[in-house]
Amino acid sequence: MLSTATDKFYSILFERPEDRAEILNPEEPLFFDLNIDQIITGITSGKEEYDLKSFFHAPLKSARAVTYRQQIMRDLEDPGLYASVALFAQSMRTVREHLAQSEKLRNRHQREAWFLEAIAVYCEAVTSLNTDLAAARLQSRGLVAFREYLSAYVKSGPFLSLLEETKTQKANLASIQYSVIIRDGSFTVRKHEGECDYSAEVERTFERFKLGAVKDYTVDFHEWPEMSQVEEKILEFVAKLYPQMSQLENYCAARDSFLDVTVREFDHEVQFYIAYLEYVSRVTRGGLRVCCPEVSENRKDVYGSEVFDLALAQKLLTDHTPVVCNDFYFKESERIYVVTGPNQGGKTTFARTFGQLQYLGCLGCFVPGSAVRVFVFDKLFTHFQGVEDPEALRGALEDSLIRVHDILAAATPDSVIILNEIFTSTTVRDALFLSEKVLSKVIELDLLCVCVTFIDELASMSKKIVSMVATADPQNPAVRTYKIVRMAPQGVAWAMSIAEKYRVTYDYLSKRLKS
């Protein structure tokens, strides 16, 4: 790394070393319960080489650390800058591929050429990223600092000489044009002497018969990076005809470690943003909105407008099914949502959405909704009633209670708890009793909680509780709307008309027919 004023740049993910947060165990229930595992898989698929998952398993612990990332993500939201960074990443991938190719080959001229190619791509990638960053309107502390680093790097002596020599070597090779004369069992190599293209001459002769498009008879040859013995022999002759080819050996030897460590790290870490933005662009193209949430370390009056389950939205959009968005808010001392209403009415989806917002918000990511405030939690707990195993039925209630107990023991006022149908494996009376006990604890801790339940009574336990209800279509109560509404629990259609339907009445036709 270069030591200049650019020391300020530490990492594109963390402003300072102390911002690094604990990487959660991917087996934590919250990942499965909130569908966050699906989201992370969606984000990282196709980018396995970067090993990005751990970045998404470590929610940040301070509003400042979150803001550092949010600023960067906002900057990268600009399509121009996004494209620049994506192109840079693609080029760096090519560099790695070329280096690997160079390692694999045995012919000297080939190894050198692939190595040269890798450096050329690297120089191009760094140079154009620097140009693009210089022209970009950056707002983020992170990208501004990286820009300063990069601009110093490309002006540094070592990089400039790398650039210059690489150009020279490339030009040397590009200027070579040779001829091969092929006979039965022998071939001759010499410099090309400008004989005309015979295929073109043949083409001109038959031009008068040309009709539209025809089949392409060009045979595709397998392009292996390796060479046949004949090709190697030809290359050897070409090297004799053009002595400048031998300079390449020294060039390569002197450029063993040309990759800058900071640049390489940036390429790796910036994928966090690129991957996430690419992932959410699929839902925003479908007409849904994501936003940069307000983050707070002390305000628990979180809210969300037009929010939705990001994992579910990806699925629904693929099936061309509309996605229902919801709104919620806490005011003043409100902390807890008790969600009731018909089955399959969107209750669990609401609970997941709430959890996803807090989690993704604390990663420094955009969240699924048009306006959102999230709380910087210390821990996020979930307990969802699993698929019941009939064999283990007797233990289900007990397991549930143990799990809830552990959660409450570990929770602090800064934690978030999402509970979904937790005491279903018992009588209503028991469930009411247990739920009241649990919620009292939650109320006491003053933490943020969503509790999906079939027990209407829970909704009126405390002023901290807000009742949310899954609703149905008033015209046709059998139709679920998937809307979750803030309200008290609800305990629980001849001839001209066909012509209208087909738009073939006079009025319709007059409009439809082209003049």
Place this chain on the structure above:
Amino acid sequence: MKAHLLYPSRDFDWHAAPAWAAETLTQDLELNTLFAAMANGDKFLFEAARKVVLSSISDPDLLNYRQAVLRDCLANAAVVVSIYQIAVEAIEREKKDFWRVSIKSPGLILSRAIDVLEMFMGMLVRLRSTAEQNSSAFHSEGFGKFVTMLKTELADEYLATVSKHLKQLRFPDGILLSAELGRGNKGVNHVLRARQESDGLGWIERIFSRRPEEYTFHLHPRDESGFSALSELRDRGINAAANVLAQSSDHVLGFFQLLRNELAFYLGCLNLHKHLAQKKVLPTCFPVPAPAGGSRHTVRGLYDVCLAVRQGDSVVGNDLDADGRCLAIITGANQGGKSTFLRSIGLAQLMMQCGMFVPAESFCADVREAIFTHFKREEDATMQSGKLDEELARMSEIADHINSNSIVLFNESFAATNDREGSEIARQIVSALLEKNVKIFFVTHLWEFASGMFEKHMEGSIFLRAERRPNGLRTFKVLQGEPQQTSYGEDLYHRVFNAIPGPGKSEIGEDGGR
């Protein structure tokens, strides 16, 4: 090289998607009967007839161009047939003699292409001499240009150049190619280079005389992998040339196909003409296509060509004087020839608009942008929606595709409900279409619709009626006449229900003229 026998300056698009209405038209106007008569048992001619008849054109000049070509064909049938056969032979020989098709080797592709092109050149020479010998018998612009094109494009000098290249491309002296260093220093951009003839020496001789720096390698005779690598390099070198030559042979094949396709339509016309001429009483004439815009329909002795083909010589011809009329409403007796009349209108319009003669003594009508039919359909047991539903859905599809200046033939449409509702739907649809200058022929039993339209005394309308003599006898003539309240369905009822069962009864097709 182009045939240009259907269009003066472009090819007929053999692979164009059929017009949206094609399938419906084929069904409603029984076009397969027409195509079969034109094909006379030849599947290819059937296909050509179908494609050309269904791609209507609306430019009167273009129609006159085709009519002239067709007149030449009628006058020189034997020569036209022999030109057609040369094209067919060339196409067949390309398939039969040279079956080595799916080969993935430039060397084999190249040698096959050379063989094919040598054969094609022979066939082109035959084509040229056949055309030259008969050039004075052709008077149309289309054939005139065709003969001239053959003479100029296939001059002896050109044929000699082609033959020289075909010999050279077998590379008796080895091949010369140039290359550059690509990624990883692999040879790329292999380009075949021409042998230079400037000093009368072959390039090998020249190399020895000037002695440039060069290096030669001889493979060991048993070095199999070396030979195969060298052969691959050779293939890379001739890849482009093989492609060019194979494509050129496809282009020449394409020319023969174009010629065959375009002539196939005219051969179909010759077949139909011969067929109708044998039934001496049936006249045909070249129609006079009036320009789009004005509404023209002046017709003498128009008959249903499909009925004539199926049934022989006793078809009834109708007259129509409907210049300036955009709406023709046809009412009258069941089985009185209304549908037959309607089809004859549609068929003649289609035949005129592809350049054919028409089945009439004389025929003049304005060209129309497109032809649509909306015929009532027999009820389909599998259909979920009701009949009216289905009819209106079809009407809606027509609305999606229709342009102004089109023509629509309605046959008992919108009758799947009561008279009043059906009439109202028909009235609204017809009014909207007329405002967009669509010409309409409407066969109907909808009394309120027909009489309502009649009482409006619109200038552009004409009312026709299937003739029924007072004694109940049908003449299958359609004459001008105002709508009448009954369609004499009782006649039909009595005929069918009181007739003695026998073969005579079952032969009565719906609206069949007898």
